[in-house]
Amino acid sequence: MQLAGSQGVVLRFAAGTLGSFLAGLIAFRDEIFDVGNPAFQCIPMGALGAAILALVRASRPRPALRLVVAFALLQLGATWSAGWFPATAMAAWSVAVGLGMWLVASIYDQLAGLGVRLGKFLIVGPLLGGVYFAATPLASFTAGDADGVLRSLWWNGLLGIVIGDGLGAAVELVELFVLPGRAAASAEIGDDGIEQHHS
Numbered sequence: 001m002q003l004a005g006s007q008g009v010v011l012r013f014a015a016g017t018l019g020s021f022l023a024g025l026i027a028f029r030d031e032i033f034d035v036g037n038p039a040f041q042c043i044p045m046g047a048l049g050a051a052i053l054a055l056v057r058a059s060r061p062r063p064a065l066r067l068v069v070a071f072a073l074l075q076l077g078a079t080w081s082a083g084w085f086p087a088t089a090m091a092a093w094s095v096a097v098g099l100g101m102w103l104v105a106s107i108y109d110q111l112a113g114l115g116v117r118l119g120k121f122l123i124v125g126p127l128l129g130g131v132y133f134a135a136t137p138l139a140s141f142t143a144g145d146a147d148g149v150l151r152s153l154w155w156n157g158l159l160g161i162v163i164g165d166g167l168g169a170a171v172e173l174v175e176l177f178v179l180p181g182r183a184a185a186s187a188e189i190g191d192d193g194i195e196q197h198h199s
Helices: 002-033 038-042 044-057 061-082 084-113 121-143 146-177 180-185
Strands: 187-189 195-197
Touching: 002 038, 002 044, 002 146, 038 044, 038 146, 044 061, 044 084, 044 146, 061 084, 084 121, 084 146, 121 146
Parallel strands: none
Antiparallel strands: 187 195
């Protein structure tokens, strides 16, 4: 049962990462390959969001939260040389976006538990867009461009929608066509080692 649950995590993660990449490619074209362009986030942040969603869907919310903490610490270390304020702002942005992804994944999971099989990605995208929109000031402080907050709000909101819709739609497709029996009736092992039925 644990092996089967792990396979579900891997499939959802791979699908969500690919979905975010493809959505970014459609929305932003080759800009997603430019590391200095915000559109590049469709790749790494799409992978993070896909991992969090995959873990939450497998009844593993605590490992998903630990992933958020690890991501924030990684960002803190990567930006520490820029000074304590930008590094702290970047870590705060990472926590805000990571926790937002976890919350969105939990809402997706609850909707699935209520029997909603189609259209969950239409909720994931706007919710993640709202998370990005709200976290924009922290990102602007990190970049040292506090005056550019208003200019960045709508762009980051769109970016969140693209990432959320892309990974959400891909995970939904996997659950419909690759893991239909597991999504409907299989028991998976949660953090506490107790079998949990997931829909």
